[in-house]
Each structure stands twice: as structure tokens, then as C-alpha cells.
Amino acid sequence: MLLELLISTLTQGLIYALISFGVYITYSILDFPDLGVDGTFPLGAAITAVLLTNGVNAWLTLPLAMLAGALAGFFTGFIHVKLGVRNLLAGIITMTALFSINLQIAGSNLTVSRDVDTIFTSAPVMAVMGGLDTMGRKLVVSLLVVIVVKLALDAYFRTKSGLLLRAVGDNPGLVTTLAKDRGSVKLLGLVVSNALVALGGCIVCHEQRSFSATMGTGQLVYGLAAVIIGISIRNFYAASPAARALRKQKALRWLAAPAGTTAVVCGSILYKLCVQAALSAGLPANMMKLITAALFLLVLVLSGRKGEEIIHA
Numbered sequence: 416m417l418l419e420l421l422i423s424t425l426t427q428g429l430i431y432a433l434i435s436f437g438v439y440i441t442y443s444i445l446d447f448p449d450l451g452v453d454g455t456f457p458l459g460a461a462i463t464a465v466l467l468t469n470g471v472n473a474w475l476t477l478p479l480a481m482l483a484g485a486l487a488g489f490f491t492g493f494i495h496v497k498l499g500v501r502n503l504l505a506g507i508i509t510m511t512a513l514f515s516i517n518l519q520i521a522g523s524n525l526t527v528s529r530d531v532d533t534i535f536t537s538a539p540v541m542a543v544m545g546g547l548d549t550m551g552r553k554l555v556v557s558l559l560v561v562i563v564v565k566l567a568l569d570a571y572f573r574t575k576s577g578l579l580l581r582a583v584g585d586n587p588g589l590v591t592t593l594a595k596d597r598g599s600v601k602l603l604g605l606v607v608s609n610a611l612v613a614l615g616g617c618i619v620c621h622e623q624r625s626f627s628a629t630m631g632t633g634q635l636v637y638g639l640a641a642v643i644i645g646i647s648i649r650n651f652y653a654a655s656p657a658a659r660a661l662r663k664q665k666a667l668r669w670l671a672a673p674a675g676t677t678a679v680v681c682g683s684i685l686y687k688l689c690v691q692a693a694l695s696a697g698l699p700a701n702m703m704k705l706i707t708a709a710l711f712l713l714v715l716v717l718s719g720r721k722g723e724e725i726i727h728a
Contacts, residue, residue, distance in 0.1 A: 484613020
């Protein structure tokens with residue numbers, strides 16, 4: 416029983432790490448408070464639920480959900496960059512609009528039948544992992560998806576476009592000096608971020624076989640907490656004697672400074688473990704959002720940021 420609970424929590428932490436990737440880009444890199452995340456997450460789930468119930472290939476729902484999320488991010492960026500609306504308000508407008516759009520797409524609730532294949536029960540997965548039970552397949556598939564996305568992000572951040580994206584949050588004047596439109600770079604960051612958030616909603620729909628119009632509530636808080644936990648632990652580790660010793664070894668130097676994406680994944684898993692521990696201690700499930708908010712407040716206080724300082728890493 417304990418092992419099953421641990422596997423389930425790890426799976427949830429990995430899936431929700433995709434949301435944290437998106438929040439990492441907006442908050443930690445762009446310094447953009449994108450409240451549209453709470454609408455983009457259920458958007459990915461709504462599109463996935465409708466596609467699955469209409470017989471669309473399970474794996475095809477992933478890029479389609481990402482495309483929808485990218486459009487939502489573009490909408491937020493367009494409002495902010497082109498129309499001059501403040502970033503916070505632009506996110507609120509997108510979140511509000513998406514609530515109605517999600518209702519139009521899938522209604523208030525939509526359940527995917529058990530006889531419909533998801534990415535966890537698709538033919539390729541069953542052919543390779545048929546010997547694993549359902550929980551085992553969910554864990555392995557989620558891990559593989561997160562690894563692919565993490566490696567893709569790490570590779571992108573090393574490109575010219577990725578470096579410009581990082582510069583927008585840290586030194587916007589440098590982007591202008593390089594004759595680049597920082598508004599366009601910021602818009603691209605929002606597109607990528609919301610595509611990842613929608614992908615997270617998509618995979619949650621595959622895992623739970625359901626969509627709810629209210630499932631996006633609190634996802635921004637979760638993503639922020641995961642980012643802050645992960646980056647804080649990474650910074651603490653980077654200042655430790657062990658990390659300093661590794662930096663002296665050329666072959667092991669990379670272990671002294673884990674990538675921000677790695678830290679985000681670890682933060683997501685740790686946060687899910689904390690939530691699960693609170694539920695296992697006897698707190699009722701209908702207090703989940705209160706537990707999430709309380710843990711986020713605790714994370715902010717312990718990290719010494721109290722909401723006004725965004726990590727740049």
C-alpha cells in the first residue's frame with residue numbers, strides 16, 4: 416500500500432513538473448506573472464478529453480493540446496506586448512476568457528470511457544511495457560515525457576533564441592542593444608510556457624480520464640511553489656562544500672550546478688510529497704487547496720522571498 420502511494424505521488428509530481436516548467440519560464444526567466452496558467456491547464460485537458468472521446472489517436476492529443484496552449488500564450492503576449500496592457504491584467508483576461516472557452520469545448524465535466532486508449536494504454540506502450548501494471552506504466556511514461564521535455568528545454572536555452580529569452584528577464588536593455596525586439600522575445604516565451612502548461616493538462620486528463628472546468632484552480636500556486644522549492648534547494652546545494660569540491664573536478668563539474676529544469680522537477684516531486692504527507696496525516700481531501708496555499712506560504716517564508724522577489728536562474 417505504501418509503495419503504491421509512493422509510485423502514485425511520484426507520477427503526479429512528474430506530470431505536474433510540466434506545469435512547473437511553464438511557470439519557470441514566465442516567473443523565473445521572464446519575470447512575468449502569468450495568471451493565464453490557471454486557464455491554460457484545463458484548456459489542454461478539455462481538448463484532450465474531447466479528442467479522446469472522438470477516437471483521435473492518444474499520442475496525437477499531445478501536440479494538439481500544446482498548440483492550443485501556445486495560442487493561449489500568444490493571446491496573453493499579444494495583449495501585453497501589442498496592446499500595452501499590464502502583464503498581470505493580461506494574464507487575468509486570458510484566464511477569464513479561457514474559462515468560458517473550456518466550457519464551450521468540453522462542458523463543465525467530461526469523462527473518458529475506460530475502453531478508450533490513453534497514452535498509458537496505447538498499443539506501442541502495451542507492446543513495450545505490457546509486463547507492468549497500470550501504475551508502473553504511468554510512472555515510466557510520465558518519466559520519459561518529462562525527460563524529453565527537460566532535455567529539449569535545456570537544448571533550447573543554449574540556442575541564440577533561448578539566450579535572448581533569458582536576457583529579457585535579467586537584462587532587457589541587452590536585448591535592445593542586440594537590435595532585437597524584446598516584446599517579441601517575451602511573446603515567444605509566453606507561447607512556449609503555455610504550451611508546456613497545456614501539455615501538463617493533457618497528460619493529467621490521460622491519467623485521470625476526466626476533465627473538470629475547475630481543475631485549473633490553484634495550478635499557478637503549485638507551479639510557483641515547485642519552482643521556488645527546486646531553485647532554493649539547488650542554490651543551497653551549489654553553496655555546499657560537496658558542490659565546491661565537485662567544481663574542482665573537471666569531469667564532475669556539471670554535477671556541482673544542476674540545470675534549472677532539473678531543480679524544477681525535484682521541486683515538483685517534493686511538493687507533491689508534502690501534499691500527500693498532509694493528506695496521509697488525516698487532513699480531509701476537500702482541504703486540498705487550503706493545504707496547497709498553506710504550503711506555498713510556508714515555502715515563501717522559508718525561502719525569504721515573501722512574494723516580492725522572483726528567482727532568476
